Amino acid sequence: MSPLSIVILALGMSVDALIASTSRGAALKRPSVVEAVRTGMVFGVVEAITPLIGWAAGVAASAYIAQVDHWIAFGLLGAVGGRMVFHALTRAAEEDAPAPNRSAWLLVATAVGTSLDAMAVGVSLAFLDVNILVIAAAIGLATMLMSTGGMLAGRLIGARFGRYAEIVGGLALIAIGATILVEHLSA
Template identity: 55%
Template structure:
C-alpha cells in the first residue's frame, strides 16, 4: 500500500472517532485543550492497537472476527449512545447539577473501542495483504488523535449552541454510527 492510500485509510478510519468526539466535546462545559488532547490520545492509542489486534486475529481466525465485529460495535455504540440520551434527558430535568468539565477515563476508552472496531476489521483484511501493519496502525492512530482532538474543540463551540440537548445529540450520533455500521454490513 502506498503513502497516499495509507493516509486516506487512516483518515477514513478516524471519522467515527471524530463524530463521537464532537458529541463528547459538546456535552462538556467549556472543555480545555488539555481535555481535547487527553481524549485524542485515548482514541488515538486505541485506534492504533485495534488494527494490530485485527491483523493478529486475521492471521488466526478471520472468519469469526468478520462475522461478529459489526454486532459488537453496534451493541457498544447503542448502549453508550442510549446512556448519553438518558443522561441528557435527566440533566434536562435536573438543572442544579454541576457542569461536566471532563469525561471519565473508562467512558472514553469504551467509546474509543466501540468506534475503532471497524479498524480491527480493516486489520483483519490487512493480514492478507503485503503491508507494513505497524506503519499503517500508527498512521491510523495519528489521524485519529488529530481528528478526535479537533472533534472535542469543535464540540466546545457546538455545545453552547445546543445547550442541555448536546448530550442527547451526542448519544444520537453514537447510535447513528452504530446503525451505519449495521447498514454497511447488511448492504454489503
C-alpha cells in the same frame, strides 16, 4: 500501499472517532485543552492498536471477528449514545449547560466502539504486502488529531447548544453503531 492510500485509509478510519469526540466535547461542560488532548490520545492509541490486533489475528480469526465486531460496536455505541440522550432529556430544564461526564470507562468504551472497524481492516491488511506498523501509526495519529480537534469543536457547540448538542451527539453514536451493524448484516 502508496502513501496517499495510507492517508485516505487513516482519515477514513478516523471519522467515527471525530464524530464521537465532537459529541463528547459538546456533552462536557467546557472541556479543557488538556482533556481534549487526552481524549484524542485515548482514541488514537485504541485506533492504532485495533488494526494491529486484526492483522495479527489474520486469516485464522477473521471469521470470528467478522461475526461479532459489528454487534460489539453496535452495543457499545448504542449504550453510550443512549446514555447521552437519556442524560440530556432527564436533566432539569433550568440546567443550561451539560453536566460533566469525564468517566474513563465511557471514554475507552466509545474509543473501542468506534475502532472495531479498524480491526476488520487489519484482518484484510494481513492478506496484503504492507507495513502494518506504518499504517497503524498513521491511523492512530490521524485519529488523535481529529479527535482532539473534534473535542475542541464540541466545546464550542456545547457552550451554545448544550442539551441539543448532547442529544444529536448521542443519536449520531447510535446511528454509527446501527450503520456498522446494518453494513455487516447485509454483506
